[in-house]
Structures are given as structure tokens and as C-alpha cells.
Amino acid sequence: RVYHTYYQWVCFVLFFQALAFWAPRFIWKMAEGGLTRNLVLGLNSPLLNGESREASIRLLTEYFTANMHLHNGRFFTYAATETLNLLNVVLQMLMLDRFLGNQFSSYGIEVLKFTEWDEAVRFDPMIKIFPRMTKCDFYNFGASGSIERKDALCLLPINVLNEKIFIFLWFWLYLLAVLSALTLLYRALTIFIPTLRVMALNSHCRLSNSRAIKQVLSKGSIGDWFMLDLLAKNMEASNFKELIVRLKEKFETDADAESLDLLKDKLNLLSEKLSFMEKR
Template sequence: MAAVAGLFGAFSTVTKHFFEINQVSIDDWAFKLFYKWSTTLFIIASIAVTSKQFFGDPIECDPGHAKVDGAALEAYCWMYSTFNVPTHYKGQCSAGDYDYLDDDLLYNSYYQWVPLYLMSMSMLFYLPRVVWLKLEGGLMKFFCKGTRSRVVEEQDEKREKLVNYFQHHVRGRYDVYFFGFIVCELWNMINVLAFFLITDRMLNHRYLDFGIQVVEYYRLPSDERKLPWVKNPMCLTFPRIVSCDYYRYGLGGGQERINAICILTLNVINDKVFYVMWWWFSVLLLLCIFNFINRVCQSLSCGLRLALITLRLGRYLKNSPKREHIETFLRQCRLGDWFVIYQLCKNLRRPFFMECLTSISYMNDDKDVDSDVGENLISMVLRPDYVTQESEMPKD
């Protein structure tokens, strides 16, 4: 029972961390689809394509009547990954089903690189998260420390501290905070485009429309799929059956060639993995385009910025006696100020946040701001995070 309880506790901890339940949010759900869900997808796919216990050896070869060491033959064919398939070969899902410009069909050793490629992509998709963590610097955690519980202790003191810090250290200086996040979002879109282009190059230019072709093929009736001119795109990109020429020295001292038919068992999972990824990243690409348009509209429209915060606050803003003043402030504040406020709106309890927002809106005309704390991209990257700054502040 103790082991089961420990396992359940570990699972709950991992789940809570993965879904960021009751944690401070420094980005949004769309951003999480890239650094969290896409990275996880790459790692799971990398594990799947290296799991022999589920799919067997990656390659198995049949040399026919020739007497040859099977392990050596399979290691040779797998290592060099050059498969010469006769066009008249009629095996199912074989590379010989397709007509090419020459008689030889060359598959480079991308099979060997697939796990490493997937892991590299997982790191590439996590890089924008690392950069944003550095740019954000723990600002939200600094603001939310001790203010996220249902009952905030010493509420007036903490509200005054939050409002004063915003007024003297954030207001008018954090446009780079907003545009830095946009740059990280654009980086996500570049990563998606890089995935499609690099994968297409790795798969011999057969991936850009791979998902569409597979859907069109399987939408055909089963009898039409058997027609000689109808080709399965999965077999084109990931053939199961290929032919390998193995060269060795015979008993007479001369070199002899042994042709073997090889089954690429690994492609049983490779085609599914890359098919799922094609649709996943196609959706993410559309999301990137929509998100970019949304950010442009946010930058240009103060009405949209106000609507987003109003949507989150609901009746708290609607019933506030200071509603008109708050809305005027939100329309007139700089982009960086609005974005910090919007992030705080997602993390703080709404009654406490409304009190803070009301105080901030009435301090908007105060010009008593420190002149030496301006933020730019370089200063945001080089400065220590807010937790470190707070620990280094002198104690009263």
C-alpha cells in the first residue's frame, strides 16, 4: 500500500507540475503548446522509435539461399542504408512499387538519425521558454508572493508594496517585456517552419504534403487503393520492404555480391510518428499565424486590450464604482504596462487584483518615478532575477 501511495503521489506531483496547476503563469496556453506539449511529443516519439521490445529489431534481412551471417548482413544494410530495389518487385509496401528517374532508390541513413533528430527538436522547441524565463526574470513570482491565497494576510501592506513597485520600477519601462514575449512567440513559429523544412529534406522531399496525401489515400475505397497507379504515400516515404546488396569475399578469394530482401520494421512506427507530428505542427502553424495577428491587433487597439482584461475581471470591474477611471487608465497605459497588468490579472485573486488595479490607475498621473531603473533588452537579460534581488535587499 505504501508503494502504491508513493506512486500515486509521484504521479500527482508530475501531473500538477506538467499542467501547472495552482502555479504562477508567466505565459499563456498557446505558448505552452510549444515548450511543454511539443517537447513532450518529441521525447515520447524518440522513446517509441527506440523501443525494440514493442516493434522488434529495426531491420531484418533475408538473403535467400545464400549462406551468410544474418547479424553481419543486417548490421551492414542498416549501417549503410543504401537500398537498391528493382522496379518489378511486387512486395507489399515496398520501394519497388514506385517509378523514379533512375533504377536505384537511395535512402540515406536518416533511419539512424531519427531518435537523435527528435531529441534535438525537443531542445530546439524548449529554447524560447529558456529565453523567456530569463527575460521575465521572476517578475510574476515577485508580485504574486503571498498574494495568491484566498485570504491575503496583511493585505493593505502587500497591496501598497505591489502598487509602489509597479509605479516606480515597471510603469513606462516594460514595453520590452511585451515585445520580448512576441519575439519568443515568433521564435516558436520559426521552429515549426524549421521542423517542416528539415524533416522534408531528411525524408528526401516527401514530407511537406505528407499528411494531406495520407488522408486522400485512405479516403479512397479499398478496391481503388489496389489499382496499380494508386500509391500509398506512407510506403513512398517509409517503405517497409527494400533490397540490399551485401559484398563479401567468397571461398575463391574473389568478391561476391549477395542481394537480400530487408524488412524495415522500424518504419511501422516511423510513419505513424511523423504522420501525427505533421498534423500537430500544421495546427500549431495556423495557431502561430492567428496568434501573431492577435498580437498586432493588441498593439494597435486599446479597445481590444481593455476587452481582454474586462473579460477576465467580469463583474468585479463591471460593479466597481471606479470603473470609468480604470477603463480610461487601461486605454491610455503603455503596452508594457498593460501586459504586466494582464499577466497579474491571470495570477492574482480578482478581489485583491481589483484593489491593486484601482490604486495603480489613480497613481497613473504621479511623475515621481526613479530615473535610473529603465529597462531595455540588455538590462533585462543581464540583471538578476527578482527573487535574487529581493534576497539581497537590506533588512529593516
């Protein structure tokens, strides 16, 4: 004899599953604070007039120049939410397996095998977990006041819907688990392989020159790459290409100015040494 009671709690389980899936997105939105939307500055439109486009790109260039190496916190927060996504999927699969009497883990496989079984011996696994007709016990007070037990056949039409919901969830959760694991693998590779960051950013904006992208990324950290990658996904391609060109020129100008200052310092130091030697 198998007792089925979990179907009464399906709606609550689905509600808490939805909250759990929403939590990582909420954490990221709170940490990001709308920064990407504010940095786009209307550059997601290809029809922006020349003056507005020039002003927006100049502001973005000044922002990245002044805030280099300050975006690592957002990158690692995003990576943490991606980890939460994978952890959430795995824990939900384990929870559903426990909720359905350790039958969820093989639910989808059994349903796929069901179609291949012989008509004479096959038994629908969906009906096994979510029966549409079952034996029910009713307890009522009899004429003398004592409790009488009556058994009857009960129809459970809600399980026709429940079985479809959970077979969809089985395939969906396994797909999400695989995609989340691949996403974490990609995130780890971008941390340890800088060349992959150049390739990723170039793939999101093929108009930009890969050499210019490499020069810009060499001046920043992984957090700066992450913010540029978000902008590449949200900006019009020609505008992002112009931003990369401006950043490259800005970094080269700053490097030339720094080299010139260093050369001046060396000349001053040499001059002081020569003056000291002449005095001696």
C-alpha cells in the same frame, strides 16, 4: 529505384526538433527572470489573510507607480519569442520536407486521401515513405578475398513507429503554424489598437471594472499592460480587482496633486507679475 536512409537519423532529428522548440521558451524565461512569480506575492491564493493581502497589494501598487513605462523591453522580448515560435515551425516543416525527400509537405493529405481510394489500386503512402520491408544489399568478403554482393529482403519494424510519429508531427506542426500566426496577429492588434488591451485585460479578470482598467492603462505603456495582463492570469480575481482600484486611486491622487502644484505655480507667477506692475 528509391534509396531510403533517413529512417536511421529519425531519433537525432526529433532530438534537435525538441531543442528548437525549447529555445524560445528558454530565451523568454531568461529575459523575464521570474519577475511575474515575484510580483504575485502570494496573491494567487484566495485564502490569504487580511494583513498579508493588504501588504502585498500595497507593495504592488507602489511598484507599478514607480516603474511605469519601464516594462516595454519585456513586452517586445515576448513578442520576439512569439515570432521565433512561428519561424521555428515553418523552418521545421521545410527541414522535414527536405529530410523525407520532399514528401512531408503532402504527407498528411496523402494519408487522408488513402482511406478513400479503391481497394484494388490504393497504395499506403506511409509505407511508401517508411517501408516495412525493403531490398537490402550486403557486401562480404568471399573465400578468395574478393567482395561479394548479396541481396535480401530486410524487415524494418522501427518504421511502423516512425510512420505514426511523422503523421502526428504533420498535423501538429500545421496546427502550431496556424495558432502561431493567429498569435502574432493578435499581438500586432494589441500594439496598434489600445482598446483591445482593455478588452483583453477585462476578459482575464471580469471582476474588474472596464472603466477603471481603461484609466489605469491610459497612464502606462504597452509594457505596463503586458505585465498587468500576466498578473491577471496568475492572481486571484478579487485580489487583481483590488490592485486595479488602488492603482486608479493612486493615479488620480497624483494627478490632483500635480494639478494643485501647477495651480500654485500659476498663482505665484501671477503674483510676481502683479508685484512687478505695481512697482512700475
